Amino acid sequence: xxxxxxxxxPRFKRNPLANELDALYTPKEDELxxxxxxxxxxxxxxxxxxxxxxxxxxxxxxxxxxxxxDIVQHxxxxxxxxxxxxxxxxxxxxxxRHHQAIRQHLGVAAWNDDGLRVASDAMATAAEVMDNPADLxxxxxxxxxxxxxxxxxxxxxxxxxxRIRTLAxxxxxETVLTRLSPSERKELDTLLEVGTNPQKKSLFFAIKxxxxxxxxxxxxxATSRINPEVQGSIT
Numbered sequence: 001x002x003x004x005x006x007x008x009x010p011r012f013k014r015n016p017l018a019n020e021l022d023a024l025y026t027p028k029e030d031e032l033x034x035x036x037x038x039x040x041x042x043x044x045x046x047x048x049x050x051x052x053x054x055x056x057x058x059x060x061x062x063x064x065x066x067x068x069x070d071i072v073q074h075x076x077x078x079x080x081x082x083x084x085x086x087x088x089x090x091x092x093x094x095x096x097r098h099h100q101a102i103r104q105h106l107g108v109a110a111w112n113d114d115g116l117r118v119a120s121d122a123m124a125t126a127a128e129v130m131d132n133p134a135d136l137x138x139x140x141x142x143x144x145x146x147x148x149x150x151x152x153x154x155x156x157x158x159x160x161x162x163r164i165r166t167l168a169x170x171x172x173x174e175t176v177l178t179r180l181s182p183s184e185r186k187e188l189d190t191l192l193e194v195g196t197n198p199q200k201k202s203l204f205f206a207i208k209x210x211x212x213x214x215x216x217x218x219x220x221x222a223t224s225r226i227n228p229e230v231q232g233s234i235t
Contacts, residue, residue, distance in 0.1 A: 002133040002158050008141050009154050010058040021074040025053045032079060034105055038098060047087045049075050052102050059144070059151040060111075061099055064089065064218050084094055103150065109151040116160070118143055119152075127168035136161040 004011070013020070027035075027049050035048040047064055054062050064087050072087065088197060089095040103110055122143040123136045130136060137157045144151055151157075180188070193202040 002137055002161065004154050006134040007154075008138045009157070010060075012054075012058070012062075012066075012071065014068065016068070016070055021070065024057055025071050025074050026078045027053065027075060035079075038101055042081060043085050043087065045096070046076065046079070046081045046085055047089055048098055048102070049079055049081075050087050051098060055102055055106065055108075059108075059141075060153075061102075061150075089099070109147075109149045109150060111152045115144060115149040115152065116148055118149060119157065120160060121162060123164045124168065129162055129168070131163055131165065133158065133161040136165060150162070 016024075031049065035045045035052070037047055039045050039102060049065055050067055050072065051061055053071075054067055061172070067087075073079075076083070076085075100110070109115070119140040122140045126136050126139040130139070137154075140161070141151065142159055177185075192202050194200050194202050
């Protein structure tokens with residue numbers, strides 16, 4: 001499994017700076033109006049604003065409960081939401097309806113089979129020259145964002161990156177194998193044979209070993225190539 005820390009998959013900062021909160025999480029007038037059109041109830045409007053600003057930053061919908069408290073408090077203050085109001089969804093149907101409304105407001109398509117195709121095609125193309133799953137995931141994220149498609153869970157991208165990497169490598173291995181002559185294949189097979197040597201080591205094991213240092217080897221100094229008269233003036 002690829003480490004999420006080594007990818008560009010968007011996540012919340014644990015301790016965002018004040019200027020970051022202002023720039024990324026302050027609701028604009030049209031966004032406040034948008035939340036008001038969806039619900040007149042303060043707790044629901046608070047949830048909508050949290051999801052809207054979070055989606056703008058991440059490209060996917062997090063659980064409201066995992067949004068960092070600094071962000072929640074900033075949006076609460078900037079929106080004039082009472083300190084007694086808790087952002088909680090009691091109805092999943094309402095939550096999903098708000099998800100769809102936010103996507104439409106931002107002009108972003110939901111993750112579906114089309115998104116899977118876009119991500120898979122991007123990974124497949126990159127896999128011809130890249131091998132690290134984290135790199136394949138980053139390529140897929142970039143293409144999904146470019147085409148304004150909602151990002152899936154990280155585990156989804158990770159799973160598909162490993163599958164596509166396996167397919168691409170298998171195709172490369174098969175191509176190399178078909179170009180080898182029977183004698184070349186036989187020579188490669190012998191690399192893994194242990195044989196009858198006392199150490200029970202294959203030739204492949206020997207090839208992987210680092211070269212040993214030659215004891216007593218004379219050091220070849222660059223100054224030995226300099227004209228003796230010039231060398232004397234240097235020393």
